[in-house]
Amino acid sequence: MEKLPSYQLVAKEIEEKIKTGVYVSSQKLPSEYDLATEFAVSRLTVRKAIDFLIQQNLLFKMKGKGTYVMQPSEKYQSGKSGLVGFTESAKAFGKSSNTKVLVYDQTPQAPQTILNAMQLTKQGDLVYIERLRSFDEEPMTIEHLYVKSSTVKEVTKEQLANSLFELIEKTVEIAYSHQEVEAMLADQELAKLLQIKKNDPVLKVNSIAYSATAIPIIYDTSYYRADKYTFKNTLIRNH
Amino acid sequence: MEKLPSYQLVAKEIEEKIKTGVYVSSQKLPSEYDLATEFAVSRLTVRKAIDFLIQQNLLFKMKGKGTYVMQPSEKYQSGKSGLVGFTESAKAFGKSSNTKVLVYDQTPQAPQTILNAMQLTKQGDLVYIERLRSFDEEPMTIEHLYVKSSTVKEVTKEQLANSLFELIEKTVEIAYSHQEVEAMLADQELAKLLQIKKNDPVLKVNSIAYSATAIPIIYDTSYYRADKYTFKNTLIRNH
DNA sequence: GTTTATTTGTTCGTATGTATT
DNA sequence: AAATACATACGAACAAATAAA
Numbered sequence: 001m002e003k004l005p006s007y008q009l010v011a012k013e014i015e016e017k018i019k020t021g022v023y024v025s026s027q028k029l030p031s032e033y034d035l036a037t038e039f040a041v042s043r044l045t046v047r048k049a050i051d052f053l054i055q056q057n058l059l060f061k062m063k064g065k066g067t068y069v070m071q072p073s074e075k076y077q078s079g080k081s082g083l084v085g086f087t088e089s090a091k092a093f094g095k096s097s098n099t100k101v102l103v104y105d106q107t108p109q110a111p112q113t114i115l116n117a118m119q120l121t122k123q124g125d126l127v128y129i130e131r132l133r134s135f136d137e138e139p140m141t142i143e144h145l146y147v148k149s150s151t152v153k154e155v156t157k158e159q160l161a162n163s164l165f166e167l168i169e170k171t172v173e174i175a176y177s178h179q180e181v182e183a184m185l186a187d188q189e190l191a192k193l194l195q196i197k198k199n200d201p202v203l204k205v206n207s208i209a210y211s212a213t214a215i216p217i218i219y220d221t222s223y224y225r226a227d228k229y230t231f232k233n234t235l236i237r238n239h
Numbered sequence: 240m241e242k243l244p245s246y247q248l249v250a251k252e253i254e255e256k257i258k259t260g261v262y263v264s265s266q267k268l269p270s271e272y273d274l275a276t277e278f279a280v281s282r283l284t285v286r287k288a289i290d291f292l293i294q295q296n297l298l299f300k301m302k303g304k305g306t307y308v309m310q311p312s313e314k315y316q317s318g319k320s321g322l323v324g325f326t327e328s329a330k331a332f333g334k335s336s337n338t339k340v341l342v343y344d345q346t347p348q349a350p351q352t353i354l355n356a357m358q359l360t361k362q363g364d365l366v367y368i369e370r371l372r373s374f375d376e377e378p379m380t381i382e383h384l385y386v387k388s389s390t391v392k393e394v395t396k397e398q399l400a401n402s403l404f405e406l407i408e409k410t411v412e413i414a415y416s417h418q419e420v421e422a423m424l425a426d427q428e429l430a431k432l433l434q435i436k437k438n439d440p441v442l443k444v445n446s447i448a449y450s451a452t453a454i455p456i457i458y459d460t461s462y463y464r465a466d467k468y469t470f471k472n473t474l475i476r477n478h
Numbered sequence: 479g480t481t482t483a484t485t486t487g488t489t490c491g492t493a494t495g496t497a498t499t
Numbered sequence: 500a501a502a503t504a505c506a507t508a509c510g511a512a513c514a515a516a517t518a519a520a
Contacts, residue, residue: 005495005507025453031485042509047486060415062451063486064516071453073417176299176475178312183422183440183465201422201440212301214264214310226422231470236415244488244514270504281490286505302505303497481520488514495507 010039010049018069029067057234099161103130114146118216125149139194140228146219172211179207181231194225201226249278249288257308264308296473334374342369343396353385357455364388378433385458411450418446420470433464440465
């Protein structure tokens with residue numbers, strides 16, 4: 001019995017009209033005034049609804065011209081729907097996810113660069129976790145995680161096979177993360193785990209997740225199979 | 240003599256206060272009410288200013304709690320400022336860009352997959368361009384471009400060394416583009432051009448740029464040196 | 479080429495709802 | 500339970516860019 005705000009209801013109706021082909025890409029939407037009268041809401045509400053759909057890359061606007069339907073990207077978009085865990089992202093793919101904990105070290109020696117990034121001056125406040133994550137039994141990614149100990153106190157290795165986000169957010173809420181995508185070659189060990197060949201290309205994704213108070217919570221270096229995973233993006237031209 | 244809207248002036252002032260350390264990450268901003276009185280504008284204007292800074296990953300909000308300053312990402316963020324050309328992006332880096340046209344074929348045989356993506360049923364409506372682009376004389380990327388002929392009629396090879404966007408937008412305006420990032424290995428030819436070794440990792444970025452009327456204008460496959468280029472992203476957690 | 483109409487952009491004021499502390 | 504802070508929503512008006520007459 002969710003009670004959605006009216007701008008989201010308007011957004012849903014517009015989305016529906018796009019899906020059913022009433023509004024087609026290459027075509028202009030009715031003006032904000034017309035949409036406001038059609039849905040019996042204020043123009044500001046229509047604008048919020050449109051903004052909402054623009055954020056999802058369904059629409060875009062041009063000042064003085066109108067609002068247009070965007071050509072859909074062929075495949076799944078990663079990222080645009082915000083920061084989500086692997087499990088949630090698997091669902092969006094319509095696949096089942098599977099996690100195997102490879103390493104759980106409660107007293108790791110973290111490299112200095114990571115200590116710096118985590119704003120720590122000494123060892124001892126981090127735990128180290130390595131996980132293999134699969135979609136439908138196919139190895140997708142290896143995660144190397146340094147996590148603030150205080151957020152995962154008295155956690156068993158078994159619990160780590162589930163959503164790390166959920167676990168951590170019992171203690172602190174994660175607000176956002178910065179990530180960086182680069183390309184590299186798989187070494188012997190990585191190749192074996194991901195069931196690929198040595199020197200096959202992989203996507204290395206480095207990310208740091210922060211709390212609202214800008215405290216780094218997770219330092220994550222993940223390696224994705226390049227043949228199974230790509231990162232998608234939609235860029236809008238600002239004239 | 241630009242006359243910026245007041246929400247952007249407010250945004251600028253807030254941005255300034257972040258830069259000068261008045262507002263620090265880990266710290267909450269004054270409430271929307273307080274900011275509204277401080278800047279002598281309506282609360283809606285403050286909200287627009289904040290939204291503006293959220294889009295640039297400088298702030299984020301939590302309902303009922305407040306608005307916070309985001310920990311800055313250490314390096315340059317690609318993408319977040321929208322669709323920009325290579326030349327413009329070089330400026331953001333504080334570097335000079337250099338372009339060399341390697342191939343300009345006005346009657347190419349395009350692969351079927353590209354014809355499909357460009358919504359064409361026959362050959363003949365595309366031109367093919369290959370360009371090497373450098374930052375400060377360092378090879379950064381090789382571009383393989385298929386461009387709708389109608390947008391680059393009677394263009395000389397020399398003109399292609401400048402901004403392709405500018406050239407095209409004399410005919411049609413580019414509205415947005417979908418892009419996909421993947422990892423692969425450099426072949427012999429690519430390695431030579433990018434001055435790397437064969438089988439070194441490269442980032443392959445595939446993108447299609449569309450006009451407002453959803454007509455595909457450019458089909459671009461670019462190869463970036465993995466040691467020089469990464470893609471950055473900021474994801475916000477939606478609870 | 480200039481004016482006019484259309485469409486999005488900005489901004490105010492006001493009120494009420496919802497989440498957090 | 501009350502106060503604080505962000506979220507939603509209405510109405511109204513004028514500005515700015517674009518397109519059509």
